[in-house]
Amino acid sequence: MESKELEILQILEKNSRLDIETIAKMTQLKEEEVKKIINKLEEDKVILGYSTLIDWHKVSDNHGVTAMIDVKVTPLRGVGFDKVAERIYKFPEVKAVYLMSGTYDLSVSIEEKTMAEVAEFVSEKLSALDSVVSTTTHFILKKYKHDGVVIDGEQEDKRIVVSP
């Protein structure tokens, strides 16, 4: 990848709301060029979306939990794990699915649901799949850092305001 593309990706990964003009100045490209590069990255699905990192625990009427479920599966002949993964990620409540090395195969996460909803998902939907051999469900008790951001991390600048 060209270094300017990489540079723009790194900038957007930190703050996807920066305006084109600012990014153009930072990278010393014309605004048109920045737009073109971003469009291309979107078309090529290198940039998959722009989302907002929300601390849902600060939203008062939210009582959801996040569950990470380790899933052991028997891969299906010919299509391996991919087909099983697809049957799992198609459920809208599933936030992420990863193929893992180690003692289990798929890691499935479900965010901001009630315990009852998670229980129902695991027993009625996940375990009901033929190729799922077993599941182990973990609930997240506290998030310290998510997507590179420290939750409740102090943002305060500790430097004195003016120094030589």
Add this chain to the structure above:
Amino acid sequence: MTLIDLKTKKDYLSDTVKKMKPSGIRRFFDLASQMDNVISLGVGEPDFVTPWHVIEASFHSLEKGYTAYTANAGLLALREEISGYLENNFNVKYDPEEEVIVTVGASQAIDIALRAIINPGDEVIVVEPCFVSYAPSVELAGGVPVSVHTKSEDHFKLKPEQLERAITSKTKAVIFCNPNNPTGTALTEQELAAVAEIIEKHDLILLSDEIYAELTFDHKPVSLTSLSSMQERTILISGFSKAFAMTGWRLGYVAGPKDIIKGMLKIHQYTIMCAPTMAQYGALEALQNGRENVRHMVQSYRQRRHFIVDSLNEIGLDCYLPGGAFYAFPSIKSTGLTSEEFAEKLLLAEGVAVVPGNVFGESGEGHVRCSYATSIEQLQEAVTRMDRFMKSL
């Protein structure tokens, strides 16, 4: 207990100290710290917190009980690492046993270098605008600072003929910082070579402050020390504050010819003993495993440099592209205000703190120093406020 005679009290301070001017930065600090919601472009240090692996290494040294003094000159392992770092990055070779001292910041290195070489009345050329400590440090060492005023129209690049004009029979040394604080000016190898030629021709000592050397954006960093046969007459001063984001650790170093280093070590051992041990272990880790972090920080400064310089020019503050450090030094002459008036009005009207250029020497008048070592979001807000301020004038 004997009571102090109040009448003589005014004589407690030495003449040298009484004569010293208080730092011009102090007043701005006092003003800015009393206000809320200030965006500060007045900070002369990185906005990055020291990389975690460095902090961890320092913790670990404490856990293992390394809480005693080190050798006067610093841990040999660290001096070896410094020596290797200087050779790899700046093409200069120093014997870690006899030609390197680990100091309490570049600040202490400047102090002991001057005290080691100055006889009363010796002149030391200070290239202004510059870091605020040079001239007072010369005075404290009994020398006489002689200013060379680089010019706004030259983008504050030192011209060899300017330097030569300031040299007298009393001149002993030159202090020169490249890339420079507050101007951000970085000379090319050719321009440095012209400066070196004058220093060699007049047989002077050079105090080369290279603390911002890693933060050179448009070409590979060049050390003035590495040019011609400068090394034999140069005291190379640097440290971990800027490139490694370690200002509060108070750790720097000095490298130079054996006999000068030996002289400096005498002062160092009697006045400091050694630099803080736990900070030395942190610095060791920074040199051994910190390249990637430095590279990231440099990239980030470079992006912000372009943003601030383009934006300042757009709002009507003429600003050249500084080649290094993390300062933009725009001209405010178009406003008709002095640097101090500009900085004070901007602070009071919009809560943006910049440092008036004249505190770095009279040739800084007509400019203000804007440190861009602050987040891009803060820089955006600062520019918006400064734009509003410019329109209100």
